[in-house]
Amino acid sequence: MEYDPTYQKICSTRTVQSEKKGFFNDFCGDVRETCGDKWLKNYFGKLKSNAARVLSIFSDREVCDPVLGVLEHVQPVYKLKDALFSFQRRAQADKYYLLSCSTNEADERRELLQQALLAANLAVMRAPQRNVSPTIDDGLTLALAYRSRASILIGLGEGEPALSDLKLATNFGLELKGSVDYYCKMAKAYAVMGESARAEISLKIAEKLAGSDTTHIAICRKEIAGIKPVQKEPSTEKVPQLAHGENPELSGAANVVKLVETKEKGRFVVASECLKTGDVVLCENPVAACLIPSFFGTHCHHCFKRLHTPVACLHCSGIAFCSAQCMGEACESYHRFECEFMDLLIGSGMSILCFIALRIFTQAASVDDGLATANLLFENLCSHEDVRQAEDYLQRSLMAGFLMRILQKAQYFGQRKTEGVNPTAVELQVATALLGLLQVLQYNAHEIYQTQVTDEHRFEGSKTVHVGAGLYGTGSYFNHECWPSVASYFVGKKLVLAATKPHRPNEVVAVNYGPIFTYTNLKERQRSLRGRYSFSCSCMACQENWPLLQKLDKQVRFWCTSANCVNLLKFPKDLAKDVRCPRCRKNISLKESVSRLIKIEELYREAAQAMQAQKTGEAIELFKEGIDLFFQIAALPHKDTLVAQHSLTKCAANTGTTFKK
Numbered sequence: 001m002e003y004d005p006t007y008q009k010i011c012s013t014r015t016v017q018s019e020k021k022g023f024f025n026d027f028c029g030d031v032r033e034t035c036g037d038k039w040l041k042n043y044f045g046k047l048k049s050n051a052a053r054v055l056s057i058f059s060d061r062e063v064c065d066p067v068l069g070v071l072e073h074v075q076p077v078y079k080l081k082d083a084l085f086s087f088q089r090r091a092q093a094d095k096y097y098l099l100s101c102s103t104n105e106a107d108e109r110r111e112l113l114q115q116a117l118l119a120a121n122l123a124v125m126r127a128p129q130r131n132v133s134p135t136i137d138d139g140l141t142l143a144l145a146y147r148s149r150a151s152i153l154i155g156l157g158e159g160e161p162a163l164s165d166l167k168l169a170t171n172f173g174l175e176l177k178g179s180v181d182y183y184c185k186m187a188k189a190y191a192v193m194g195e196s197a198r199a200e201i202s203l204k205i206a207e208k209l210a211g212s213d214t215t216h217i218a219i220c221r222k223e224i225a226g227i228k229p230v231q232k233e234p235s236t237e238k239v240p241q242l243a244h245g246e247n248p249e250l251s252g253a254a255n256v257v258k259l260v261e262t263k264e265k266g267r268f269v270v271a272s273e274c275l276k277t278g279d280v281v282l283c284e285n286p287v288a289a290c291l292i293p294s295f296f297g298t299h300c301h302h303c304f305k306r307l308h309t310p311v312a313c314l315h316c317s318g319i320a321f322c323s324a325q326c327m328g329e330a331c332e333s334y335h336r337f338e339c340e341f342m343d344l345l346i347g348s349g350m351s352i353l354c355f356i357a358l359r360i361f362t363q364a365a366s367v368d369d370g371l372a373t374a375n376l377l378f379e380n381l382c383s384h385e386d387v388r389q390a391e392d393y394l395q396r397s398l399m400a401g402f403l404m405r406i407l408q409k410a411q412y413f414g415q416r417k418t419e420g421v422n423p424t425a426v427e428l429q430v431a432t433a434l435l436g437l438l439q440v441l442q443y444n445a446h447e448i449y450q451t452q453v454t455d456e457h458r459f460e461g462s463k464t465v466h467v468g469a470g471l472y473g474t475g476s477y478f479n480h481e482c483w484p485s486v487a488s489y490f491v492g493k494k495l496v497l498a499a500t501k502p503h504r505p506n507e508v509v510a511v512n513y514g515p516i517f518t519y520t521n522l523k524e525r526q527r528s529l530r531g532r533y534s535f536s537c538s539c540m541a542c543q544e545n546w547p548l549l550q551k552l553d554k555q556v557r558f559w560c561t562s563a564n565c566v567n568l569l570k571f572p573k574d575l576a577k578d579v580r581c582p583r584c585r586k587n588i589s590l591k592e593s594v595s596r597l598i599k600i601e602e603l604y605r606e607a608a609q610a611m612q613a614q615k616t617g618e619a620i621e622l623f624k625e626g627i628d629l630f631f632q633i634a635a636l637p638h639k640d641t642l643v644a645q646h647s648l649t650k651c652a653a654n655t656g657t658t659f660k661k
């Protein structure tokens, strides 16, 4: 395959800047214009280390003026809180809620409650912390927003989030604990959850607090008597078990794989013993993972769960969490540094990989910890330093400088002596490590997916949605093949790889980096893999130039049945007759193989029916059985088996994180 430097450059640039828009692009262009070709080629391009490159952009006169000039202007840019806006949205939510209470039409009531919830969510997101805007709601806007939302959630039959909102309302300043209304709301929340004993205890407390004024309690008792408990939909999400336990040498991997290395393919994972279809070979948490900004309004910033009742950061309105726990974890860790710079980072147009590089530092317990992690990743993961061009190094060095500047401004290095950009020794080390991360992330990061399912069916109309990206320590060692041998899916941020075929010992366990043979032809795949990942693929689909799925006929290639022969034979013309294997020169009968193929096809059909009936577990078992049998008698490409493997992947992803729109 020919090397196409222009295409490679485009691919590489996209791993730093996600789009053409964004000010980082202009920043890069200005620096590039100022430094000129000569300096770039004869000086910067010849630098041998990341430390020298980073030092150069801050100190060489050919570039330092535009670099320092732009970085000097880095200031917080983030979505602020707005008490008045929150107050208005809450008023709107309360209005919809009251209207919902006055209608007997179930559909209309639900519609009004949904409208109320939307407004209440906005009220929660934009409300400032207690006493930040004391002239509005006596500084209690946030607590009041949570309290309003709790009532709406009770109306919608969602007891658990309602209880959580009531708790947040008290945490943020409402004196609810001594209030009759608080315990009545709690009683109703428990009632919709079907927890009648707890509901009764809450009512008893309310009764005690109410004293002789029993009207409120009587109304509440009546309401509770009319509540039908709502069954919570059980979660289908499941963290799977690794086949034969965890590998002591490869964290997150199963005890049935090992790491090997060759000159042509670098390090990669192979089976260390026989693997069966369905065996889980990896279940790993990311070193760091980030949500794509376009999902900030719909998914939890911390665990990536689809949002229903968002919990806000106390300082900014740009991101949301699914729970107080996720909010607490993020805000005590990385978000305290990222918070005020979120819109600036998004506005720069930087790629999701740059967010991950920054996150490796912001989430670290200390600057030293961040440095240790970043440097270890750079030492251990592939970065293709040999193919990187001077211009690419310049672009990444500028991005590393920009990210380091954000850290300076976010007081990541503590209170600085000066407001100026000029980095201290430790800041230079961090910028250098960031540059290393930007290199390894290009080749090692994984896209994070979730399955969007419809209300009607778990498979029909479902689609895969790319919500984020992450870096996985062991996941980074899996090589590519154009037809992968594992299904990859995510449980939250956990990367799961499960075999979609049986593997013999030493057989490569391969993922797919994007170009898949069923939809992309050989030339395009090679071009894409060379441009994006700097290698030429020599997998079986490439060596044998397998046709696209739509062009594939029903042909099957059977293994010769004589012992130790590894030849593949066409479907026999006459089943009654033996065929002669040209390799072992034995006459063999393929009758048994053909009858097994008929059974395999039947298993695939039954599995497809189970999928249709949304019996995911049953479908998985049937596909596993059929695929294992297929590989005993025949080899790919075989259309029905490819479809079965694809369907198995869909079923596996359905046991991971899914969401409804």
Ligand SMILES: C[S@@+](CC[C@H](N)C(=O)[O-])C[C@H]1O[C@@H](n2cnc3c(N)ncnc32)[C@H](O)[C@@H]1O
Binding pocket: 264, 265, 266, 267, 268, 381, 382, 443, 444, 476, 477, 478, 479, 480, 481, 533, 534, 535, 536, 537, 538, 539
């Ligand atoms: C995520 S890393 C995989 C681990 C890598 N082999 C290593 O040694 O670190 C991706 C890089 O691995 C190499 N690679 C992946 N699949 C390959 C394949 N099928 N043949 C050759 N090289 C491959 C390419 O250099 C690619 O950029």
